[in-house]
Amino acid sequence: MRTPPAALDVPAxxxxxxxxxxxxxxxxxxxxxxxxxxxxxxxxxFQVAPGETVGLVGxxxxxxxxxxxxxxRLLPANGRIVAGSxxxxxxxxxGLSEAELRDIRGRDIGVVFQEPSASLNPAxxxxxxxxxxxxxxxxxxxxxxxxxxxxxxxxxGIPRAxxxxxxYPHEFSGGMSQRAMIAMALACSPSLLLADEPTTALxxxxxxxxxxxxxxxxxxxxxxxxxxxxxxxxVGELADRIHVMYSSQVxxxxxxxxxxxxxxxxxxxxxxxxxxxxxxxxxxLNVIPGxxxxxxxxxxxxxxxDRCRYAEERCTAAPVALAGQGGDARxxxxxxxxxxxxRGWE
Amino acid sequence: MTQVxxxxxxxxxxFRKRRALRATQEIHAVNGVSLRLERGRTLALVGxxxxxxxxxxxxxxRLVEPSAGSxxxxxxxxxGLDRRRLRTMRRHAQMVFQDPYSSLDxxxxxxxxxxxxxxxxxxxxxxERAARVRESLELAGLSAxxxxxRPHEFSGGQRQRVAxxxxxxxxxxxxxxxxxxxALDVSTRNQILNLLKDLQDELGLSYLFISHDLGxxxxxxxxxxxxxxxxxxxxxxxxxxxxxxxxxxxxALVSAAPSTSLAGRRERIxxxxxxxxxxAPPAGCFFHGRCPExxxxxxxxxxxxxxxxxxxxxACHLHG
Numbered sequence: 310m311r312t313p314p315a316a317l318d319v320p321a322x323x324x325x326x327x328x329x330x331x332x333x334x335x336x337x338x339x340x341x342x343x344x345x346x347x348x349x350x351x352x353x354x355f356q357v358a359p360g361e362t363v364g365l366v367g368x369x370x371x372x373x374x375x376x377x378x379x380x381x382r383l384l385p386a387n388g389r390i391v392a393g394s395x396x397x398x399x400x401x402x403x404g405l406s407e408a409e410l411r412d413i414r415g416r417d418i419g420v421v422f423q424e425p426s427a428s429l430n431p432a433x434x435x436x437x438x439x440x441x442x443x444x445x446x447x448x449x450x451x452x453x454x455x456x457x458x459x460x461x462x463x464x465x466g467i468p469r470a471x472x473x474x475x476x477y478p479h480e481f482s483g484g485m486s487q488r489a490m491i492a493m494a495l496a497c498s499p500s501l502l503l504a505d506e507p508t509t510a511l512x513x514x515x516x517x518x519x520x521x522x523x524x525x526x527x528x529x530x531x532x533x534x535x536x537x538x539x540x541x542x543x544v545g546e547l548a549d550r551i552h553v554m555y556s557s558q559v560x561x562x563x564x565x566x567x568x569x570x571x572x573x574x575x576x577x578x579x580x581x582x583x584x585x586x587x588x589x590x591x592x593x594l595n596v597i598p599g600x601x602x603x604x605x606x607x608x609x610x611x612x613x614x615d616r617c618r619y620a621e622e623r624c625t626a627a628p629v630a631l632a633g634q635g636g637d638a639r640x641x642x643x644x645x646x647x648x649x650x651x652r653g654w655e
Numbered sequence: 656m657t658q659v660x661x662x663x664x665x666x667x668x669x670f671r672k673r674r675a676l677r678a679t680q681e682i683h684a685v686n687g688v689s690l691r692l693e694r695g696r697t698l699a700l701v702g703x704x705x706x707x708x709x710x711x712x713x714x715x716x717r718l719v720e721p722s723a724g725s726x727x728x729x730x731x732x733x734x735g736l737d738r739r740r741l742r743t744m745r746r747h748a749q750m751v752f753q754d755p756y757s758s759l760d761x762x763x764x765x766x767x768x769x770x771x772x773x774x775x776x777x778x779x780x781x782x783e784r785a786a787r788v789r790e791s792l793e794l795a796g797l798s799a800x801x802x803x804x805r806p807h808e809f810s811g812g813q814r815q816r817v818a819x820x821x822x823x824x825x826x827x828x829x830x831x832x833x834x835x836x837x838a839l840d841v842s843t844r845n846q847i848l849n850l851l852k853d854l855q856d857e858l859g860l861s862y863l864f865i866s867h868d869l870g871x872x873x874x875x876x877x878x879x880x881x882x883x884x885x886x887x888x889x890x891x892x893x894x895x896x897x898x899x900x901x902x903x904x905x906x907a908l909v910s911a912a913p914s915t916s917l918a919g920r921r922e923r924i925x926x927x928x929x930x931x932x933x934x935a936p937p938a939g940c941f942f943h944g945r946c947p948e949x950x951x952x953x954x955x956x957x958x959x960x961x962x963x964x965x966x967x968x969x970a971c972h973l974h975g
Contacts, residue, residue, distance in 0.1 A: 368840040482929050483704070512703035512867060514926045517911040521925075539840065542913030570917050583841040584915045585848070585870035593849050594874060597842035600810055654915050 328398070329356040330500050330533035331380065336393035338372075338379050340604070347604035349388070350376050351557040352631075355550075357533040359500065364548030364565075365537045366580070370601055371554040377503050377537045381414045397501060416446040419494030419532075423506040425486035429478040435462070435489050436474035442496045461492040465522060484515035491522065498530065505537045520546050541580055545569050545654075553577045556601055556612035559631060563639035570653045573641040575617045578651040611643070619645055659727075660828050660861045661692040661715060661748065666724035668707075668714045668885075672934065680934040684710040686885040687724070692829065695855065697862040699872040699893065701908070702882035705930045708865050711882070712831050715863070716748055717741060729828060746776035746825035753834035755814030759806040765792075766802050769821045776825050787824055794858075795820035796850055812843035819850065823858075831863045836871065848875060869912045873897055881905045884933060884941040887960075891967030901969040903946050940972065948973060 338350035350372045357363045365373040378384060380395050382402070395402045397417055402410065414420070422428045430438060439461060440454035449457075455474070462470035465488040478486060487507060494502060504523070508516040524547065527534060538544045544551060551568040553561045553576065561574035572578045581587075582595040589595055599616040608614065610625035617624070624644055633640025643649075668685035685707045692698045700708040713719045715726050717733050726733045728748055736744065749772065752758040759768055769788045773779050779787065789799055795816040806814055815835065822830050832851070836844040848871065854860055866872050872879060873893060880890035881902065889902040900906040907924040928945045931937055937944055943953035952972050960968045961975040 368842065484929055513869070513911045514703065514907055515929065516913075517923055518925075520913075521923075540913065542915055545915075545917075546913055566917055580841060581915075583845050585845070585868070585874040586915050588874065593852070594845035596845045596849065600812065600843065654917050 328358075329396075330359045330361075330398060331357040331535070332394070332396040333376075333380065334394040334396075336376065336379060336395060337391050338375055338384065338388055339391045340385070341387040342605060344603070344605040348391075348607075349557050349604050350379060352393070353552075353554075353559055354393075355552055355559075355562070357501070357535060359533050360527065360531040361550070362527065362534040362536055362548045364544035364551045365535065365554060366539070366541055366544050366551055367554035368539055368580075368601070370556075370604070372557040373537050373539075373554045374505050376554070377505055377535055378420075380501075380503060380535070381418045381420065382410055383414075383420070412446070415442050415499075416497045417499050417501065419496075419499040419502045421487070421490050421494050421502065421504040421507045423509050425483065425490045425510075426478065428490055429486060431478050434475050434477055435481070439474075439489075439493050439496050442493055446497050457496070458492075461496055462489065464495075464526070465489070465492045466518075467492075483511055484518065487511060487515075487519055488522065491519075491526070495526065495530065495532075498532075500532055502527075502532050502534045503537075504534065506539070507536075508543060509538065509540070516543070523547055541569065542584065553580070556607055557604055558612065558642060559640075560613065560642045561640070562631075562633075567639060568653075570655070572651050572653045573639075573646045573649075574613075574643050575619050575645075575649070575651065576613045578653065579616075581653050584654075619649055621645065657696075658694040659691045660694050660729055661863065662690070662727045663711075663715055664689050664725045666711065666714055666726065667722045668710050668719060669722045682934045683885055683936055684933060685714060685721075686936075688882075688885070688887055690880050690887065690890065692861050692863055693878075694828070694861050695859045696877040697855065697864050697875055699864045699866060699876035699879045700882060701866060701869065701872055701879060703867065703908075703930060705884070705933060706882040707885035707933075708882045709833055710885075712750075712833055712863055712865050716745065716750065716831060718750075742776060746772065747827050748829040748831060749822035749825060749827040751815070751818050751822050751830060751832045751835040754838050755806075755811055755818050756838075758818055759814055761806050764803050764805055765809075765817050765820075768806070768817060769824050772821060772825050788820075791820040791824045794823055794854060810843075811839055812846060815839065815843075815847050816850070819847075819854075823854070826858075827860075829861050829863065831865070833865045834867070835864075837866065837868065844871075851875065869897075869909065881908065884930060884936055886941060886970065887968075888942065888971065889967065889969045891964075895964065895967055899964075901963050901967060901974060902942075902971045903948050903973070904942050907947075940970075 334354050336350055336353045340347045340349050353376050355363055365376060367373045379390055390403055436458045439458040443454040443457055459470050459474050462474055467473050467488055508519050536547050548565050550564055552559045555576050561577045579597040585594060597616055610627055611629045614620040614624040629642050629644055631640050631642045666685055666688040670682040670684055672680045672682050688711050702708045714721045721734055728744055731744055766788055769791055770784045773784045797816050836847050864876055876893045879893045879896050880887045883904050889905045900909050907926045910924045926945050939954040939956055940958050943949045958970045958972045960970045963969055963974050
């Protein structure tokens with residue numbers, strides 16, 4: 310059953326917007342490359358309220374990870390924010406010095422990366438690394454910080470946390486390491502948690518455990534969360550709202566059920582149809598033909614047009630704007646969106 | 656009459672692991688695996704990391720040496736073959752690996768990459784090899800204009816096509832694909848999966864398909880073997896195993912996969928804990944410590960495989 314898209318739009322006036330924990334406005338990021346400046350994030354805007362999860366979805370090279378890591382400005386040396394605003398609560402982050410940002414990272418913004426083994430220092434115990442984060446930001450004694458570390462490890466479901474606190478990262482399995490990373494990210498009760506493909510490297514039963522852990526922690530702690538993944542099914546488990554990215558831009562955004570159940574952008578439809586549980590009439594897997602252009606060679610008009618089965622001449626004529634109510638509401642970057650009948654999940 | 660192209664019986668692989676200041680440990684990577692791959696069909700080996708699925712696949716081709724058991728490729732017993740005869744047998748079973756970025760030599764042009772198994776496993780001359788390279792490239796859906804170029808000029812999907820062309824060069828009966836699409840984006844992944852299916856129809860290939868992605872497996876594999884800590888806990892036709900998983904571990908695995916359904920999300924079977932240490936596997940059923948339905952017998956006696964229904968085999972005390 311397909312719900313008429315109009316019914317899914319909730320005008321902002323009905324629900325009084327709670328003050329956002331994070332506001333990203335018109336964010337653009339460029340990488341210097343041998344082929345020239347590559348705009349890897351192009352005019353991205355979204356807000357996240359406390360207790361809410363926004364999912365950023367897209368394939369590799371879409372700009373979802375860079376968007377997320379631009380928030381605490383964890384960019385590679387050749388990357389910089391060239392336009393836009395990132396506000397944590399009321400505080401603008403884009404103009405801050407590196408030293409000021411270091412105070413914010415770990416205290417107000419926690420980050421969980423894809424590879425826990427690459428983010429934990431193998432030379433120090435788990436407990437040492439968590440207490441270091443706590444004592445970096447708060448004036449507490451070693452003993453108090455250590456007690457907190459044990460509580461945090463308990464909270465993320467590590468058995469015998471009072472003993473495991475003294476273990477080294479190599480003594481932890483992948484799932485346990487990711488739990489420890491989450492404990493470290495939450496050590497100073499941040500208002501915002503950024504999670505970049507945090508379950509991608511894990512096995513399915515462990516992935517299911519970590520998804521449940523995120524759900525429980527968010528219900529208990531009420532932080533805002535940005536969840537980045539290439540996997541729509543995983544994002545669908547966690548996100549309240551979803552932004553689909555393609556070639557550095559958001560091409561579609563909206564509430565979870567709206568985006569997954571009634572997509573309005575052909576790329577979103579293609580991604581949804583590509584799940585291997587779904588096949589076409591001949592029993593073949595659905596394919597999005599071709600591949601995305603590199604960021605230095607984007608087309609003038611719609612960037613998806615060369616792969617889009619619905620493309621017409623006018624799609625390539627001029628840049629396509631993200632049309633909708635802006636900010637948080639439903640919006641789509643497609644000139645044919647109104648006339649297309651696109652299919653989502655049921 | 657179906658023809659078995661690859662068969663393993665009671666395959667065992669043990670690794671010795673030396674640990675500083677401690678006694679050498681033995682890792683039981685594969686513990687008595689028996690399976691058969693039939694011509695023109697796909698058998699999926701699924702399981703989590705540490706389950707022994709990749710080691711099983713490598714032992715089947717003797718890329719790691721089995722410690723015990725038997726492997727037959729096209730009715731030839733592989734264990735005990737000398738190196739020369741093993742090399743000629745290997746042209747019948749080729750492999751495609753997960754990461755097309757590390758499995759292709761960056762210093763070689765793709766003609767050389769695809770021709771390499773021909774040089775190693777056959778006595779073809781240069782002209783024959785060149786012709787075969789072109790055919791293989793075409794089979795993998797790449798045009799001849801890619802000849803003379805190096806891997807870094809290719810996208811991930813194209814590289815995986817090169818890896819497939821290389822695997823097909825010797826015209827093998829069996830292709831072992833170890834997480835061959837796991838590193839690819841979804842749209843590219845589906846192109847490669849459709850290609851594998853077309854090649855199977857066209858050439859009658861048999862696939863041993865190793866994957867952790869149950870969605871992909873449900874689409875591609877006729878048969879499935881679920882591995883846990885070096886043993887097969889359940890095997891049978893994929894559709895039957897997915898519809899009525901008989902082993903508690905299979906049930907948990909099927910229920911843990913993220914759903915594409917918006918209405919009514921399935922209730923998950925929660926598995927506590929993680930895979931036990933393979934150097935010290937638990938007594939009895941290896942899964943009993945995490946099993947929601949464990950009984951006293953499970954911690955003392957290892958279950959033997961029994962049939963449930965026509966074609967499904969399960970190793971679990973709940974059945975039998």
